[in-house]
Amino acid sequence: xxxxxxxxxxxxxxxxxxxxxxxxxxxxxxxxxxxxxxxxxxxxxxxxxxxxxxxxxxxxxxxxxxxxxxxxxxxxxxxxxxxxxxxxxxxxxxxxxxxxxxxxxxxxxxxxxxxxxxxxxxxxxxxxxxxxxxxxxxxxxxxxxxxxxxxxxxxxxxxxxxxxxxxxxxxxxxxxxxxxxxxxxxxxxxxxxxxxxxxxxxxxxxxxxxxxxxxxxxxxxxxxxxxxxxxxxxxxxxxxxxxxxxxxxxxxxxxxxxxxxxxxxxxxxxxxxxxxxxxxxxxxxxxxxxxxxxxxxxxxxxxxxxxxxxxxxxxxxxxxxxxxxxxxxxxxxxxxxxxxxxxxxxxxxxxxxxxxxxxxxxxxxxxxxxxxxxxxxxxxxxxxxxxxxxxxxxx
Amino acid sequence: xxxxxxxxxxxxxxxxxxxxxxxxxxxxxxxxxxxxxxxxxxxxxxxxxxxxxxxxxxxxxxxxxxxxxxxxxxxxxxxxxxxxxxxxxxxxxxxxxxxxxxxxxxxxxxxxxxxxxxxxxxxxxxxxxxxxxxxxxxxxxxxxxxxxxxxxxxxxxxxxxxxxxxxxxxxxxxxxxxxxxxxxxxxxxxxxxxxxxxxxxxxxxxxxxxxxxxxxxxxxxxxxxxxxxxxxxxxxxxxxxxxxxxxxxxxxxxxxxxxxxxxxxxxxxxxxxxxxxxxxxxxxxxxxxxxxxxxxxxxxxxxxxxxxxxxxxxxxxxxxxxxxxxxxxxxxxxxxxxxxxxxxxxxxxxxxxxxxxxxxxxxxxxxxxxxxxxxxxxxxxxxxxxxxxxxxxxxxxxxxxxxxxxxxxxxxxxxxxxxxxxxxxxxxxxxxxxxxxxxxxxxxxxxxxxxxxxxxxxxxxxxxxxxxxxxxxxxxxxxxxxxxxxxxxxxxxxxxxxxxxxxxxxxxxxxxxxxxxxxxxxxxxxxxxxxxxxxx
Numbered sequence: 001x002x003x004x005x006x007x008x009x010x011x012x013x014x015x016x017x018x019x020x021x022x023x024x025x026x027x028x029x030x031x032x033x034x035x036x037x038x039x040x041x042x043x044x045x046x047x048x049x050x051x052x053x054x055x056x057x058x059x060x061x062x063x064x065x066x067x068x069x070x071x072x073x074x075x076x077x078x079x080x081x082x083x084x085x086x087x088x089x090x091x092x093x094x095x096x097x098x099x100x101x102x103x104x105x106x107x108x109x110x111x112x113x114x115x116x117x118x119x120x121x122x123x124x125x126x127x128x129x130x131x132x133x134x135x136x137x138x139x140x141x142x143x144x145x146x147x148x149x150x151x152x153x154x155x156x157x158x159x160x161x162x163x164x165x166x167x168x169x170x171x172x173x174x175x176x177x178x179x180x181x182x183x184x185x186x187x188x189x190x191x192x193x194x195x196x197x198x199x200x201x202x203x204x205x206x207x208x209x210x211x212x213x214x215x216x217x218x219x220x221x222x223x224x225x226x227x228x229x230x231x232x233x234x235x236x237x238x239x240x241x242x243x244x245x246x247x248x249x250x251x252x253x254x255x256x257x258x259x260x261x262x263x264x265x266x267x268x269x270x271x272x273x274x275x276x277x278x279x280x281x282x283x284x285x286x287x288x289x290x291x292x293x294x295x296x297x298x299x300x301x302x303x304x305x306x307x308x309x310x311x312x313x314x315x316x317x318x319x320x321x322x323x324x325x326x327x328x329x330x331x332x333x334x335x336x337x338x339x340x341x342x343x344x345x346x347x348x349x350x351x352x353x354x355x356x357x358x359x360x361x362x363x364x365x366x367x368x369x370x371x372x373x374x375x376x377x378x379x380x381x382x383x384x385x386x387x388x389x390x391x392x393x394x395x
Numbered sequence: 396x397x398x399x400x401x402x403x404x405x406x407x408x409x410x411x412x413x414x415x416x417x418x419x420x421x422x423x424x425x426x427x428x429x430x431x432x433x434x435x436x437x438x439x440x441x442x443x444x445x446x447x448x449x450x451x452x453x454x455x456x457x458x459x460x461x462x463x464x465x466x467x468x469x470x471x472x473x474x475x476x477x478x479x480x481x482x483x484x485x486x487x488x489x490x491x492x493x494x495x496x497x498x499x500x501x502x503x504x505x506x507x508x509x510x511x512x513x514x515x516x517x518x519x520x521x522x523x524x525x526x527x528x529x530x531x532x533x534x535x536x537x538x539x540x541x542x543x544x545x546x547x548x549x550x551x552x553x554x555x556x557x558x559x560x561x562x563x564x565x566x567x568x569x570x571x572x573x574x575x576x577x578x579x580x581x582x583x584x585x586x587x588x589x590x591x592x593x594x595x596x597x598x599x600x601x602x603x604x605x606x607x608x609x610x611x612x613x614x615x616x617x618x619x620x621x622x623x624x625x626x627x628x629x630x631x632x633x634x635x636x637x638x639x640x641x642x643x644x645x646x647x648x649x650x651x652x653x654x655x656x657x658x659x660x661x662x663x664x665x666x667x668x669x670x671x672x673x674x675x676x677x678x679x680x681x682x683x684x685x686x687x688x689x690x691x692x693x694x695x696x697x698x699x700x701x702x703x704x705x706x707x708x709x710x711x712x713x714x715x716x717x718x719x720x721x722x723x724x725x726x727x728x729x730x731x732x733x734x735x736x737x738x739x740x741x742x743x744x745x746x747x748x749x750x751x752x753x754x755x756x757x758x759x760x761x762x763x764x765x766x767x768x769x770x771x772x773x774x775x776x777x778x779x780x781x782x783x784x785x786x787x788x789x790x791x792x793x794x795x796x797x798x799x800x801x802x803x804x805x806x807x808x809x810x811x812x813x814x815x816x817x818x819x820x821x822x823x824x825x826x827x828x829x830x831x832x833x834x835x836x837x838x839x840x841x842x843x844x845x846x847x848x849x850x851x852x853x854x855x856x857x858x859x860x861x862x863x864x865x866x867x868x869x870x871x872x873x874x875x876x877x878x879x880x881x882x883x884x885x886x887x888x889x890x891x892x893x894x895x896x897x898x899x900x901x902x903x904x905x906x907x908x909x910x911x912x913x914x915x916x917x918x919x920x921x922x923x924x925x926x927x928x929x930x931x
Binding site: 030031032033034043044047048051052054055058059062063065066069070073074075078079080081082083084085086087090091094095098099102105106109110112113114116117164165166167168169171172173174178179180181203204205207209211214215216217218220221222223225226239240241242243244245246247248249250251321322325352353354 | 456457458459460461462463464465468531532533536537538542544545547548550623632633636637638639672673674675676677678679680681703704705708711712715716719720722723726727729730731733734735736737738739740741742743751754755758759762763765766769770771772774775777778779839842843844846848849850851852853854855
């Protein structure tokens with residue numbers, strides 16, 4: 001009751017100050033943890049509020065005692081201080097009471113924790129890989145015959161947010177809805193199903209977090225961590241990487257579309273078709289029309305891959321960012337010199353730098369395209385057309 | 396600072412202190428070394444604070460107006476390293492140097508030459524660390540926790556940062572050895588351990604924590620060093636190593652480290668409140684035992700910093716329960732401080748104001764700490780601004796306010812001059828209001844979903860960030876005013892201080908004149924059974 005009033009008062013205060021400070025519409029800021037979109041997130045919210053009220057209760061007792069003492073036991077009112085300085089009974093009491101409160105809180109906390117750690121009987125498993133600075137989602141799907149029907153894709157910050165967030169871009173973040181919380185390819189999951197995520201990372205530690213699901217766990221190279229959620233209502237849920245992972249840590253958001261099951265199934269079919277893993281009527285994989293490999297196609301494809309995988313360090317202009325230790329590719333010895341050396345660094349990376357080994361992350365075709373692009377864009381003009389077979393040979 | 400004439404008066408077996416720069420470089424005097432520690436930490440507090448101003452400036456509005464994300468990460472990293480290792484820890488060593496010998500009736504620290512060395516390592520260490528800001532590839536940017544594999548991506552700054560951390564560790568260990576040797580060997584006759592002032596007690600326990608954990612940190616960063624330069628793979632999964640191992644080792648150091656920063660603050664508050672309440676500390680023995688209990692628990696709670704790392708259920712439950720237990724002895728401390736105030740005869744001079752604000756605001760930081768202990772809820776709080784708000788509440792209106800209380804409490808003893816109560820109160824209210832404006836909204840930001848260590852954020856977080864930044868700038872300015880108050884006092888303040896300084900003060904440091912002569916307690920004081928100046 002009094003908390004609602006306090007909230008109202010705070011809203012009013014903030015609104016008042018804002019109307020003076022900013023011309024923008026009142027933001028839909030929140031003061032508290034969301035109740036969220038899963039049963040577990042509701043329980044976590046309940047725990048959070050329980051703890052909050054326990055703290056408020058203790059706070060009222062402790063702070064009132066302090067305030068009363070400050071008012072009454074000052075020299076002007078109480079010139080003669082008391083002489084006592086210990087009392088075993090009260091000391092035992094105020095050691096015991098907090099202990100009992102802790103036990104009361106610990107029981108529901110442990111109960112919720114047990115539920116969160118139960119990964120059995122999941123309906124869908126998706127492998128999530130944190131990469132500087134994007135997420136890769138791999139749907140681990142099989143058909144009835146155990147044939148692999150999975151597909152995967154990268155999920156990166158949307159282009160408009162990315163333009164706005166460049167230092168001194170002069171662009172207005174308020175002009176973009178969900179600024180920094182939008183991606184090109186969202187994760188799509190069905191409502192009402194138990195979705196299990198298997199988290200890992202390709203380079204440094206990241207953390208996958210969607211507040212409305214009350215799940216946050218680190219994605220660590222060499223580890224597979226598990227989390228799960230069962231979304232109760234359809235919607236778009238947003239989150240961010242929660243573990244410092246370098247320069248663009250703030251710019252690898254997470255967006256989850258929770259959709260009804262039929263819609264999810266339709267989306268999966270579409271993705272499988274695109275990936276060429278869908279079984280056709282005669283049982284053969286309907287592979288995409290093979291594309292003739294030529295300079296024009298490789299450059300177009302390469303630019304796409306470059307923007308997604310390389311531009312955050314080497315910049316869209318290929319000029320790198322010397323201040324952060326990211327070398328230029330434009331006119332560089334690597335991108336204009338020996339091809340074998342160029343392929344080596346792309347495939348195997350450079351130890352102790354953000355230049356990871358991309359060999360395990362990308363197809364032969366994508367690597368061939370991006371290397372072709374790097375060797376011919378920005379006036380590098382080597383004329384080299386790298387074939388996917390060259391990549392297979394260099395691996 | 397104090398005149399040479401006074402210092403040599405009546406002590407012909409001492410040499411006169413050297414003059415000029417040689418006095419400071421070659422000194423073995425605990426007061427001179429204490430002064431240098433305190434001035435050094437004040438300098439680091441201002442530089443680290445300037446880094447915080449850059450952080451709050453960039454976060455004032457959404458969008459990237461001023462810096463590149465790398466530089467922002469360098470600022471968060473350097474801000475934390477400077478504040479933890481450069482400001483708070485050396486400040487406590489400075490207070491220990493100045494006050495512990497005075498408080499226990501010892502003529503100096505037990506190991507004066509090592510004392511000199513342990514101080515002079517620090518300017519060297521921080522010069523090395525700060526110099527990395529001028530490197531082409533910049534300063535370390537992977538946070539003060541230096542988690543691999545990210546830390547291994549650091550540019551040329553990498554070995555410099557690690558060398559600097561090694562030096563800080565050596566300095567801290569030597570400081571700690573000195574405190575233990577002094578407290579255990581050099582107490583005046585009759586000053587039994589359970590008669591010592593609380594500040595000496597909390598420092599004794601802190602010193603054991605330092606000796607236990609600083610080598611652990613040194614080990615962790617040495618493994619980083621060999622991973623980078625000597626082909627080991629302690630923390631590299633590709634070579635069979637384990638990135639999570641680092642986090643366990645780091646937090647085995649890191650959790651006791653936070654008590655290293657706060658236990659001496661408990662000691663200060665336990666001295667300031669009785670003085671201004673004119674009543675003995677309530678439950679002295681319980682206070683000592685609670686401090687020891689907190690120190691013990693600090694060794695078995697480290698993985699609560701890592702609830703999201705993917706521990707087994709049993710591990711999560713163990714660390715959740717042990718962490719919750721910490722609130723019991725901490726609660727005892729808060730209750731005892733209030734019981735000390737109860738039926739006292741309080742006046743509210745500046746040290747008392749800071750001490751009372753400490754009890755108030757540290758308790759708020761304790762509440763958010765209890766909430767963070769609950770593992771399922773921590774999955775939501777972890778690595779958000781809720782955590783930033785929590786640890787800043789315990790470190791700024793916690794540890795730093797205690798440092799300020801201690802400064803105002805003993806400044807008259809050091810300089811011989813009374814500070815201006817009016818200026819002190821302006822500094823207090825200015826700091827107390829702005830620090831809450833700075834950190835309280837960060838609770839809301841974290842709960843609403845803003846991760847920490849990000850240079851830019853979605854527009855829904857804009858309002859509270861603006862509030863927080865305004866509070867930050869105001870708090871920063873208040874500390875420049877603090878320096879003016881200290882300078883003003885040094886230059887004469889509002890008049891000469893008496894030896895007693897505070898009407899209600901007990902303690903041996905108030906039996907020597909103000910300013911304290913260069914050499915004190917050549918003749919140890921005699922402590923009698925009924926002595927009012929010691930606890931019983």
